[in-house]
Amino acid sequence: MLGVAGPALAHNVLVSSNPLAGSSVETGPATITLTFDQPVNGGPGLNAVSVVSPDGGHWEGVGEPTVRDNVVTAQLRPLGPAGEYTVSYRILSADGHPVTESLKFTLTKAGSGTPAPASEIAAANPAATSTAGGTADGGGGVPIWVWILGAVVLLGGGVFLALRGGVKEDSR
Known part of the structure; x- marks a missing residue:
C-alpha cells in the first residue's frame, strides 16, 4: 500500500x-x-x-x-x-x-x-x-475533480518511475 x-x-x-x-x-x-x-x-x-x-x-x-x-x-x-x-x-x-x-x-x-x-x-x-441560480459546488473556482485527477496522475507517474528503476546509465 x-x-x-x-x-x-x-x-x-x-x-x-x-x-x-x-x-x-x-x-x-x-x-x-x-x-x-x-x-x-x-x-x-x-x-x-x-x-x-x-x-x-x-x-x-x-x-x-x-x-x-x-x-x-x-x-x-x-x-x-x-x-x-x-x-x-x-x-x-x-x-x-x-x-x-x-x-x-x-x-x-x-x-x-x-x-x-x-x-x-x-x-x-x-x-x-x-441563491436561486447557483450550483451545488459554489459556481466558482476549479472543480474538485480536477485536483483529484491531477493528484492521481502525479501519483501514478511516481509509481511508474519507482517501479521502472529510474534511468539506467550508459555503459562505456
Whole structure:
C-alpha cells in the first residue's frame, strides 16, 4: 500500500426541512428550518435563505438566517398567495465549500401577507437574491475533480518511475 486514506471531505447534505420538501401546508410557516448531515459554518454573510412565491414575491424575513450546529433557521413574513413556493438556500458547508440548492412546498390556502420590497431584501440579506441560480459546488473556482485527477496522475507517474528503476546509465 502506498499511503493511508484520510477522512473524506464532503459537502453538507440536507437531511430534513420544515416544511418538508414537496409537502402541502394549509397555513404558511413562520420560519424555514433546514437540517443538514454536518455542522454548518456560521457568520455574517455566509448563509442565505430565500422564499419565493408563484408570482415572484420574496417572503423571507429581515435579517440573516441563524445557524446552530447543523440547523439553519430563517424567519418568514406571513405568506400570501396559494401555490408552490421555492425555498432556495446557500450555506457554507463544513468542508468550507458553499452549497446551493432549493426545495419546494405548496401553500394550499392563501394567506394575508404581502411580499417584502426588493430593496428590503437586498439590504437585509444581499445573498438571498442570488441563491436561486447557483450550483451545488459554489459556481466558482476549479472543480474538485480536477485536483483529484491531477493528484492521481502525479501519483501514478511516481509509481511508474519507482517501479521502472529510474534511468539506467550508459555503459562505456
